[in-house]
Amino acid sequence: AQRVTQPEKLLSVFKGAPVELKCNYSYSGSPELFWYVQYSRQRLQLLLRHISRESIKGFTADLNKGETSFHLKKPFAQEEDSAMYYCALTGGYQKVTFGTGTKLQVIP
């Protein structure tokens, strides 16, 4: 079975402060990990994926297989980062499993 855990429902940070959204996963094989973001009244959209090791909108995420984690980080939060963030895992048959999401609130 594949499972994704996001322990925080809500994360509030001040503008300019560092952000870390936690994600832990459970999967017996080699997973692909993703972060999706949903801004207010917009569709769910892909933010970044671990295999490309990219930085999107200042966000990065490193896959730690030892800790089975894929935390999302940004050094300086901006107001436009306020959104719902979902960690997701693709395992067998390319099935995508999502966490319950973390709402990031950036306080001006």
Next chain:
Amino acid sequence: DTGVSQNPRHKITKRGQNVTFRCDPISEHNRLYWYRQTLGQGPEFLTYFQNEAQLEKSRLLSDRFSAERPKGSFSTLEIQRTEQGDSAMYLCASSSGGGGAFFGQGTRLTVV
């Protein structure tokens, strides 16, 4: 718009009625997913197609739910004898491989 398209955007139905939703994926994507999302929850996997083959169906999906992708292009999700607990946002996504899934705007179902 070349993204994933879902219709209708909103559906209000009386309990016991049947409803059908449509999803048009990105044209070159061979994988298509249906998810359900309720308030405060992440998307819950319902079912998944690779081309026209339905490869997996969640245990969340009762016999009242059926999905098809007859020609490996668009897909339909039908709910028979709707119940109030079926009220949710139904999301469709498509992908072509390991690049992540692209989502539609969703169909919001309200069962009254």
